[in-house]
Amino acid sequence: MAQAGYKQFCPLAMAAEVLCTRWTMVLMRELIAGSTRFNDLRRGVPKMSPTLLSQRLKDLEDAKIVERRPLPSERGVFEYHLTPAGRDLREVVIAMGMWGQKWVESSLSLKNLDPSLLMWDMRRNLNPDPLPRQRTVVQFMYHDLPSTKRDWWLVIEPAGEVDLCWADPGFEVDLYVSTDLRTMTAIWMGVTDVAAERDKLEFTGPTEISSTIQTWLGLSPFAVQKKLVP
Secondary structure, three states: OOOOOOOOOOHHHHHHHHHOOOOHHHHHHHHHOOOOEHHHHHHHOOOOOHHHHHHHHHHHHHOOOEEEEEOOOOOOOEEEEEOHHHHOOHHHHHHHHHHHHHHOOHHHHOOOOOHHHHHHHHHHHOOOOOOOOOOEEEEEEEOOOOHHHHEEEEEEOOOOOEEEEOOOOOOOOOEEEEEOHHHHHHHHHOOOOOHHHHHHOEEEOOHHHHOOHHHHOOOOOOOOOOOOOO
C-alpha cells in the first residue's frame, strides 16, 4: 500500500494500513457480495474512477486478500476472487455495515442518493420467489430525476436470474413503479417500508405483483438491523 503507515506493531494498526485506504472497504463489500469482474465491480462503486479501482485491486492482490484469475473462456479477461484472508474479512465488513445502519443518522445517509448504485443493489438482492414463474419485468420511474436517469428496468427470468437495464429491454412491462429516489432509497435501507410510504408510491400493473413488493424487493443486507438514530 502506498501510504506512510502507522509504524506500530499493533495488529489493528497493521490491518488498518491495508484496509483503511479510501474506497477499500467499499470495494471489499462488492467482492464479498459476489462481484468478480471489473465491470461489475465498477457498477457497485460507480463514483470510483477506473484507475483507482485498478490500483485498489492491485493493492488487495499485493496484500494477498484478492487473487486475479484469467477466464479461460474469454481471452484477456480476468476475474477477482477473495483468498482465504479475504473471505475472513466477511464478518468485519458485515459488522461495519451493521454499525453504520444502527448508528449513522438516516438524514446523512439519504443525502448520498445514487440511482445506479441503488438499482444495482436491488438487482443483486431481489428475491424472485414471490413473483410469477415467468419472465417478470418491473420498470422503476423516478419522477424527480432527469430523463437520462429516470427509468430503470429489472428483468426477472423464471430461473431466478435478474438483469438490470438502463435502456428499454424491449419486453412487455408487468409492473410500473413510480416514486422519488429518496423514498425508494429509504425503503431499500430499511429506514421505512412500502406500507408506510404508500402515498409516495404509484403502481400500475397486477395487484398480485405490486402487493408483494416488500417481500421481493431487493433490500440492503443491513436493513435487518434496527436503526437507533433516526
